[in-house]
Amino acid sequence: TDTLLNTLFDGRYRIVRKLGTGGMANVYLAEDEVLGRRVAIKILNDRHAGDDQFVERFRREAKNAASLSHPNIVSIYDRGEAEGTYYIAMEYLDGRSLKELIVARGPAPVPVAIDYARQILTAIRFAHRHGIVHRDIKPHNVLVDAEGRLKVTDFGIARAGVSQMTEAGSIIGTAQYLSPEQAKGAPVDQTSDLYSVGVVLYELLTGVVPFSGDTPVEIAMKHLSSAPEPPSAKRAEIPRELDLVVLRALAKDPADRYQSAEEMDADLARVARGAAVSPATEEAATAIIARPPPTAVTEITPRPRETVPYAPPAAYYDYDEPRRRAVWPWFVALVFVAAAIVGGYFLYDQIQTQLSGSKTVAVDNYRDLREIAAVRKIRAKGLRVQVVRQYNAKVDETYVFKQDPQPGERIAKGNYVTIFSSLGPPKTDVPSVVGEKLDQALADLQKANLKGHSIDVDSNQPQGEIVSQRPTAGASVVQGSTITLRTSKGP
Numbered sequence: 001t002d003t004l005l006n007t008l009f010d011g012r013y014r015i016v017r018k019l020g021t022g023g024m025a026n027v028y029l030a031e032d033e034v035l036g037r038r039v040a041i042k043i044l045n046d047r048h049a050g051d052d053q054f055v056e057r058f059r060r061e062a063k064n065a066a067s068l069s070h071p072n073i074v075s076i077y078d079r080g081e082a083e084g085t086y087y088i089a090m091e092y093l094d095g096r097s098l099k100e101l102i103v104a105r106g107p108a109p110v111p112v113a114i115d116y117a118r119q120i121l122t123a124i125r126f127a128h129r130h131g132i133v134h135r136d137i138k139p140h141n142v143l144v145d146a147e148g149r150l151k152v153t154d155f156g157i158a159r160a161g162v163s164q165m166t167e168a169g170s171i172i173g174t175a176q177y178l179s180p181e182q183a184k185g186a187p188v189d190q191t192s193d194l195y196s197v198g199v200v201l202y203e204l205l206t207g208v209v210p211f212s213g214d215t216p217v218e219i220a221m222k223h224l225s226s227a228p229e230p231p232s233a234k235r236a237e238i239p240r241e242l243d244l245v246v247l248r249a250l251a252k253d254p255a256d257r258y259q260s261a262e263e264m265d266a267d268l269a270r271v272a273r274g275a276a277v278s279p280a281t282e283e284a285a286t287a288i289i290a291r292p293p294p295t296a297v298t299e300i301t302p303r304p305r306e307t308v309p310y311a312p313p314a315a316y317y318d319y320d321e322p323r324r325r326a327v328w329p330w331f332v333a334l335v336f337v338a339a340a341i342v343g344g345y346f347l348y349d350q351i352q353t354q355l356s357g358s359k360t361v362a363v364d365n366y367r368d369l370r371e372i373a374a375v376r377k378i379r380a381k382g383l384r385v386q387v388v389r390q391y392n393a394k395v396d397e398t399y400v401f402k403q404d405p406q407p408g409e410r411i412a413k414g415n416y417v418t419i420f421s422s423l424g425p426p427k428t429d430v431p432s433v434v435g436e437k438l439d440q441a442l443a444d445l446q447k448a449n450l451k452g453h454s455i456d457v458d459s460n461q462p463q464g465e466i467v468s469q470r471p472t473a474g475a476s477v478v479q480g481s482t483i484t485l486r487t488s489k490g491p
Helices: 052-066 098-105 110-129 190-206 216-225 240-249 261-272 279-290 328-356 371-380 438-447
Strands: 013-021 025-032 037-044 076-082 085-091 095-097 142-145 150-152 360-362 384-390 400-404 410-412 416-422 427-429 451-457 466-470 476-478 482-488
Touching: 013 037, 037 052, 052 076, 052 085, 095 098, 098 142, 098 190, 110 142, 110 150, 110 190, 110 261, 190 240, 190 261, 240 261, 240 279, 279 371, 371 384, 371 400, 371 416, 438 451, 438 466, 438 482
Parallel strands: 384 416, 451 482
Antiparallel strands: 013 025, 025 037, 037 085, 076 085, 095 142, 142 150, 360 410, 400 416, 427 476, 466 482
């Protein structure tokens, strides 16, 4: 019997029932007797409460998530220490994890898969803009309510900016959703989250992950070296354009992936309305498809599933995950394997650099070329490339507008050429102005470099109050765009 049930935790939270168990904490439904609302309270397990690493991770989750207020991120209400352990009180969502829905119902309808992926991207875009990389995006950490609204949770291994985990030699995260750089214990940035979103989208579309295996090491090595099969090979109704989005997200090299959640979301929006993906995605994904897989792997064929409606039932927070064998021994082995691979690569690279160090080549002009074409030209000369993507209102998306070194300069083979690629016109997030007076709404839009166009409508709201807006709050639009405001005429 759970001794916490029906008790008052920290003098405030009446524990109602247990919702689930995660890797390091138990989650309960509780009544907040101070504010009179239901919360999900996550309490660190007794066996981990004395472990400094787990406590630090737990505190980090609370700190990171508490700093992010967004409709697609689970809200943190309170955090503290009580009864010899640590806890987080968070928003209670009447729903289930995305993983449970996939396991129970198989592949989602294509429009639903796109919508779910875009909601996840909206959440991580917000986190990335606040300097936080989630590092553990997987369907277990995405909750779905009865209306199909998604919320990302578990920021326990999230960190600010480009970083590497401080736990020596450790690789944290579920192997099937790890990016290649995570699999080899290398530093990660926001593109690692986008790779993981690509895995989740793949699973939403096909019901299976792109890489499976009997051990975490086997799965991790596939992330590093095996080419993913296009989703349409497993499900014929998936359009080619969606294949291209998934394959670009799953590129081994972070430079070949989407560079922002906003960029990936824009392509999914195009697919949703039946349009073609961006030229950069077309070229990048086509190049990935054309490359032969580095190694042959045995495909694990999933058992057939009975097709059922894909709509989440009203249920409970699902923090339970399938039981699996201990993975740490395999992760330790993986670290040694990855270290050997990386060490061998750098040794080979140094030898090649020394052999070719006396050779210099002239840098070409890469301005006005598409990014992918410029990258190919640079690499063809034996040079390395660093791509910097920036907003530029005067240059079309994916075209190079600046470079360093300049054309004609001679540099040694193996040296870097930096090219600056356009992301198109600068964009901004639409603020929420619903409920504001028209003058205040227009002022808020102006601060966001946007314009407002008011349309008077019949409403029971007070005269001059904004009833609705389009695009809605949180949408990413080009700066200078016009937001339509429906303004009440009064009751």
